[in-house]
Amino acid sequence: MSDVPLNPGDAVRSPPRPRTRRDAQFDRIRDREAARQGTKLRGGRFLSKFLNNRLAVVGLVIFASIILLSLAAPLIAQHDPKSPNLRAMLDPPSAEHWFGTDRTGRDIFARVLYGGRVSILVGLGSALLSALIGVVIGVYSGYVGGWLDWVAMRISEIFMSFPQIILVLLLVAILGQSLLNLIVIFTLTGWGGIYRMARARMLSIREEEYVQALRSFGLGPARIAYKHMLPNALGPIMVNITLSTAAFILQEAGLSFLGLGVPMSVPTWGNILNAAQDLRLLENAWWVWLPVGATISLFVLSVNFIGDGLRDATDPSQQG
Amino acid sequence: MQPSEPILRLRDVHVHFPIKGGVFKRTKDHVRAVDGVDLDVYKGEVLGLVGESGCGKTTLGKAILQLVRATGGSVTYHGDAGETELTTLDDAGLFPFRKRLQIVFQDPHSSLNPAYTIFGSLEDPLRHYGVRSRAERRKIVGDLLEAVNMRREAMDRYPHEFSGGQRQRIGIARALSIEPELIVCDEAVSALDVSIQAQVLQLLMDLKREKQLTYVFITHDLSVTEYLCDRIAVMYLGRIVELCDAEELFANTLHPYTEALLSAIPVADLDRKSERIVLEGDVPSPVNPPSGCPFHPRCRYAQDVCRTDVPALRPYRTAAGGEHLAACHLIDQPPAD
Ligand code: SF4
Numbered sequence: 011m012s013d014v015p016l017n018p019g020d021a022v023r024s025p026p027r028p029r030t031r032r033d034a035q036f037d038r039i040r041d042r043e044a045a046r047q048g049t050k051l052r053g054g055r056f057l058s059k060f061l062n063n064r065l066a067v068v069g070l071v072i073f074a075s076i077i078l079l080s081l082a083a084p085l086i087a088q089h090d091p092k093s094p095n096l097r098a099m100l101d102p103p104s105a106e107h108w109f110g111t112d113r114t115g116r117d118i119f120a121r122v123l124y125g126g127r128v129s130i131l132v133g134l135g136s137a138l139l140s141a142l143i144g145v146v147i148g149v150y151s152g153y154v155g156g157w158l159d160w161v162a163m164r165i166s167e168i169f170m171s172f173p174q175i176i177l178v179l180l181l182v183a184i185l186g187q188s189l190l191n192l193i194v195i196f197t198l199t200g201w202g203g204i205y206r207m208a209r210a211r212m213l214s215i216r217e218e219e220y221v222q223a224l225r226s227f228g229l230g231p232a233r234i235a236y237k238h239m240l241p242n243a244l245g246p247i248m249v250n251i252t253l254s255t256a257a258f259i260l261q262e263a264g265l266s267f268l269g270l271g272v273p274m275s276v277p278t279w280g281n282i283l284n285a286a287q288d289l290r291l292l293e294n295a296w297w298v299w300l301p302v303g304a305t306i307s308l309f310v311l312s313v314n315f316i317g318d319g320l321r322d323a324t325d326p327s328q329q330g
Numbered sequence: 331m332q333p334s335e336p337i338l339r340l341r342d343v344h345v346h347f348p349i350k351g352g353v354f355k356r357t358k359d360h361v362r363a364v365d366g367v368d369l370d371v372y373k374g375e376v377l378g379l380v381g382e383s384g385c386g387k388t389t390l391g392k393a394i395l396q397l398v399r400a401t402g403g404s405v406t407y408h409g410d411a412g413e414t415e416l417t418t419l420d421d422a423g424l425f426p427f428r429k430r431l432q433i434v435f436q437d438p439h440s441s442l443n444p445a446y447t448i449f450g451s452l453e454d455p456l457r458h459y460g461v462r463s464r465a466e467r468r469k470i471v472g473d474l475l476e477a478v479n480m481r482r483e484a485m486d487r488y489p490h491e492f493s494g495g496q497r498q499r500i501g502i503a504r505a506l507s508i509e510p511e512l513i514v515c516d517e518a519v520s521a522l523d524v525s526i527q528a529q530v531l532q533l534l535m536d537l538k539r540e541k542q543l544t545y546v547f548i549t550h551d552l553s554v555t556e557y558l559c560d561r562i563a564v565m566y567l568g569r570i571v572e573l574c575d576a577e578e579l580f581a582n583t584l585h586p587y588t589e590a591l592l593s594a595i596p597v598a599d600l601d602r603k604s605e606r607i608v609l610e611g612d613v614p615s616p617v618n619p620p621s622g623c624p625f626h627p628r629c630r631y632a633q634d635v636c637r638t639d640v641p642a643l644r645p646y647r648t649a650a651g652g653e654h655l656a657a658c659h660l661i662d663q664p665p666a667d
Contacts, residue, residue: 219435220443220451223504226395227455228421228428237454241445 059323066319072312076305080126089117091124091277103297110297112285122302125277128189130309132272133259136196141251143197144204149243152212153235159209166202174199178261182270189272192265196258204250211243245324252317256310263306279306336408337512337544338371338394344402345389345568349617362616363389365568366403368643371512376538376545378559378576380552380591384613386568387548391514394546395431396424407431409511429459432510436517438497442489448475449485452504459508474503478533495526499533506537512544520549531558553595556580564588567624568616570643574654584646584656584663586629623659635659 060066079086089095089107095115103110109118151159169177177199185191212235215221224234259279265271266280267287274281279302286292286299345364348357363386371377379387392398394405396416405416407427416427435441443451452474453467461467472482478499489497498518505513515534519527535558537543547559555562555576562579564572564587572585583589593607609628614620620627626636636659643657644665653666 219437219441222392222397223433223435223441223501224454225397226428226431226433227458227508228425229454229458233454238443238446242443 056323060319063319063322065315066322069312069315069319072308073316076126076309076312077130080123080130083120083123083127087117087120087123089120091116091120092275100291100295100298102295109301110295112282112298113288113291118282118297118301121277121282122279122305125279125282125302126305126309128272128276129259129262129279129306132189132192132196132262132278133255136193136200136258137251137255139193139197140200140254141204141247144201144206145208145240145247147201148205148208149212149235149240150232152209153216153239154231162205163209166205169199169202175261175264178265179270182265187270187273189276192262192272196261200254200258204247204254207246207250208243211246212239215239215242245320248324249317249321252313252320256313256317259306259310259313335373336370337373339406339408339413340367340369340371340390340394340403341406342403343367343369343390343393343400343405345386345393345398346401359617362568362619364393364400365616365619367565367568367570369563369570369573371544371546373511374542374544375560376547376558378555378562379546379548379565380550380555380562381565382550382613384616385565386616387550387565388516390565391433391516391546391548394514395433396427397433429508430511431514432505432508432512433514433516434498434501434505434518436521438494438501438521441501442497444489447486447488448500451489452485452500452507455504455507470507471503474507475500477506477537478503495522495530498522498526498530502530502533502537506541509541510543512546514546514548516548517550518547519554520551527554534558552591564591567614567619569624569657570655571625571658572654572656573643574648574656575650575652578648578650578652578654582648582654584654584661585658586631586660587625590628623657631660633660 093116095111095117098107098111098115100113101107101111101115107117107119109122112118112121147162151162178195181195181198182191185195216239221234221239224238262271262278263280263283266278267283269284271280272278274284282302283299283306291298343364344362344366346360346362349359349361350356351358365386367390369377379390381387389398393400396405396419400417403417407414407416407430409427409430414427416424419427442448449468449471452471453464456467456470461470468485471485475482475484480496480499480503484492484496484500489500492500498521502518518534519530522530531554534545538545547555549555552562559576561574562572562576563570564579564585566587572579572583572588579588580592583592590607590609607630611628614624614627620637622638623629623632623636623641626632629636639659641657641659643655646654646656646661646663647666648654
């Protein structure tokens with residue numbers, strides 16, 4: 011556009027004027043406009059927004075490296091996380107035992123790596139499972155309403171009216187201690203929040219005109235709700251999944267610290283921390299609790315950073 | 331133009347929304363969005379449905395499509411296979427009729443799903459109506475886009491890449507996709523710039539001619555209806571207060587409310603009297619409509635009788651011998667019945 015001179019006569023009379031800084035600026039603006047028109051995929055814009063958020067990228071890197079390290083535990087750790095070594099009890103960190111050893115001489119570095127597998131499985135697994143349940147119910151009942159919505163709402167209210175920790179303790183007492191039970195318990199207590207959020211999103215999307223248009227074609231409610239409306243609610247749902255992952259990991263650590271989580275024979279972050287209940291260890295053997303505590307904090311923090319990044323990248327009020 | 335057979339017949343249609351409140355969500359009251367409407371829509375005509383916002387015209391449009399179910403009265407569809415009362419059908423029973431009736435919405439920003447490309451949004455209804463192959467769906471969507479003066483390639487783009495006018499045209503393409511007979515245009519151009527309005531209106535009229543469509547054109551703007559409607563129904567608080575041919579309405583206004591609406595249109599014609607009648611106050615609440623004539627609190631002719639008796643919608647004879655319906659006590663002509 012701006013290639014056209016303002017006065018048609020100028021171009022004829024004067025030779026092309028030398029380029030100025032202003033010209034370079036206009037070129038850059040034009041490039042950017044052209045580039046924006048080229049971004050056909052929404053995914054592309056979403057990704058670039060996410061990657062522009064420095065904290066979110068840092069979070070993603072930490073998150074990925076902790077998961078990778080845990081997955082690769084058998085390759086990295088030189089010691090078995092479960093076998094005691096009575097000749098090396100409570101050794102401080104050394105070249106042999108990077109994070110030292112615990113009261114029965116087990117290598118803490120190996121335990122943190124192997125423990126990460128279980129803790130992350132519990133956190134991520136419970137978060138995904140409760141998201142699955144919450145979204146499947148919330149999306150449908152939020153769209154169709156009626157008695158289904160009423161029933162689902164009352165059930166979630168029942169779960170939410172107890173303090174979560176009491177509910178968890180109760181269920182642990184009933185179902186017993188095991189990895190699977192813990193995931194089931196977290197899912198049962200955690201689906202309500204994501205259900206309510208998905209439902210609320212659907213209630214606001216329901217009035218959009220494209221939904222009315224789909225209804226006027228006679229499309230079924232399941233198809234409208236899951237195929238056409240759900241993609242527009244996905245942003246907050248993903249944010250919620252990350253946040254509940256962090257919360258579940260902390261809960262696992264808390265429960266295991268109390269001795270109510272995963273059975274003590276399985277190393278998890280919480281079970282490792284459990285050893286630090288002893289005041290003597292707390293004061294004299296920092297390597298028993300500090301590395302694992304720091305790992306938990308780092309992981310939870312990274313997940314929260316990712317959640318924040320997702321929230322900003324999917325926020326429709328910040329489309330740019 | 332006096333079109334022949336009706337395609338749609340509305341009889342005493344009511345749409346009341348319950349207002350729930352209190353601890354146990356008891357129904358406290360009703361919003362009488364549509365309160366007893368009789369209306370025939372004839373094949374091939376453009377029927378304007380005019381009124382201020384909140385008069386129930388959009389609800390009536392949705393009730394025609396069964397997007398909102400009428401709480402009383404009947405909506406009957408007259409097709410090749412005889413008459414069918416839509417108001418009694420369930421979703422499955424309605425399915426064959428969904429194909430005949432479509433809607434174009436007001437807000438070009440929320441009428442397209444932001445998560446899908448145009449093709450992604452438009453293909454599902456086609457699949458629903460039995461177009462199995464993807465190649466064929468792509469061809470149909472492409473043809474539809476061309477029919478509304480857009481390029482075929484637009485189908486692979488996302489809604490946010492289009493302007494308001496373009497989106498509105500895509501909305502029209504979507505409504506056309508299953509070849510309906512009647513399209514309800516709900517404020518289809520109100521959100522657009524005036525120049526783009528004219529474009530879209532022209533497109534609507536061209537499509538009507540090509541595909542023998544019938545329109546119910548809902549708008550708050552009488553000046554738009556003058557340009558394209560055959561007949562106009564003026565609504566106030568859920569009821570029709572005046573109904574006649576468009577020319578007749580502009581030439582021989584009977585109802586004081588219509589008169590006030592007309593006076594709000596800026597006129598270029600210097601001869602036409604342009605005294606502006608300012609409507610005082612807001613539209614009264616459809617929860618507690620005024621007694622008697624619903625328009626009486628704002629009507630400048632209101633008499634005692636207006637406050638007590640509800641005026642019936644009565645026919646008057648026009649100069650051309652047609653029918654002119656109006657609901658007002660103080661019309662100084664004898665009704666034709
Ligand atoms: S009936 Fe009375 S209040 Fe109603 S429009 Fe006529 S004159 Fe006005």
